Amino acid sequence: MSALGDAAAALLEAAKRAGAEVAEVGLCKGASVGLQRRLRKIEETERAETTELGLRVFLGRCSASVSASSIDHGAFVRLAEQAVAMAKVVPEDPFAEIPFAPPAQDAAFLELDDPVEPTADVLIKRATLAEEAALAVPGITNSEGGSASWSRSISVLANSHGFLGEYARSSHGISITAIAGSGTDMQRDYDFDFVIHGADLGDAAQLGRNAAARALARLNPKRPATAKLPVLFDPRVSGSILSHFAGAISGASIARGTSFLKDALGQQVFRHGINVVDDPLRVRGRRSRPFDREGQSVKRMHFIEDGRLTDWVLDTRSANQLGLKTNGHAGGLSNFYMEPGSMTPEQLMADITEGLYVTEMLGSSVNGLTGDYSRGAAGFMIRGGQIAEPVAEFTIAGNLKDMFLNLTPASDLKFKYGTDAPTLRIEGMTLAGA
Secondary structure (H helix, E strand, O other): OOHHHHHHHHHHHHHHHHOOOEEEEEEEEEEEEEEEEEOOEEEEEEEEEEEEEEEEEEEOOEEEEEEEOOOOHHHHHHHHHHHHHHHOOOOOOOOOOOOOOOOOOOHHHHOOOOOOOOOHHHHHHHHHHHHHHHHOOOOEEEEEEEEEEEEEEEEEEEEOOOOEEEEEEEEEEEEEEEEEOOHHHOEEEEEEEEEOOHHHOOOHHHHHHHHHHHHHHOOOOEOOOOEEEEEEEOHHHHHHHHHHHHHHOEHHHHHHOOOOOOOOOOOEOOOOOOOEEEOOOOOOOOOOOOEOOOOOEOOOEEEEEOOEEOOOEOOHHHHHHHOOOOOOOOOOOOOEEEOOOOOOHHHHHOOOOEEEEEEEEEEEEEOOOOOEEEEEEEEEEEEOOEEEEEEEEEEEEEEHHHHHHOEEEOOOOOOOOOEEOOOEEEEEEEEEOO
């Protein structure tokens, strides 16, 4: 057993001695390094080491939680006694419990751990390549900087039912933001890459060129006229549509009756042929995990299959409220994505006489109870099936129920954000502009 595993076992024992009937411990210890380079100077370097400890105890159906930012074996008795004392004075929750879980599977097959910390020189080189490539593009007048980062954490979950699971996760990142134009006409845009293993990082220089090209393309935007038209969402923002769907199928929201999809289980929510998947077991996935936050087994699941809603996102408590069983989603969704369609983005917009291509979302006004949707945005007009002039200072609106049913995915899915969708075309949205 590792040192973190030993600490978890010791804290569970302290909770038992303090009078807890059932207890659960979560520990996470991590380190991160990052630096920022702007206009050829290193502006900031940072290293952080963090520890998180959480203890949850039950007395019957009464529970309480305590947390700490260090692992101090000498403080375990006090923490456990505090948690038990709190549990004695809170009301019962008939739905809360710490479930039994099967033995934790070894996470090695997920390849979530790149244990080699990059040197400062490696991080500087990554940030330098990205920023220099952006600044070399004609028309780029400034930079908000290139950054490079690395982190690694080890997480342990244990409970008094005998479950003990542990795994490590690493992350490497590069980001760059370029500025084009001058004065009040300046425009900025960005690109980035975050991966589990450093060997999988994209070309830093290409990220810089991408950011530069995007910033230049946004110069001199117009405010479009109010209209009702088809809207295409770039993959940088299409995942936000999927995030709204994720919120609507949260078991907690369904149990409270506060979701616009509360009566939609088994019904056609998207068009036929559309599939939405959560895959916690994807190798090197940004949010992959060998078990959920309750130690439950996880698996690849369809939440939308051929357009039909098949399940809710359930942990033990929400499942108990709904008279169902947890499906391994304590802590939420993992690698959540919409499967790609058959047409390229170019084919998807080819028949559009006038439409909108959205590349940035600003603010949010989404009613989870009704599905009403309104968000500020920026992007480009589509004219004659082609990307045309940049536009900004407008709002797009609709209702998510209608948007889901009038949505078509393109073929360009890439796993980049954790919640991912390809380019999406949605018919009949309202553009509120000039």
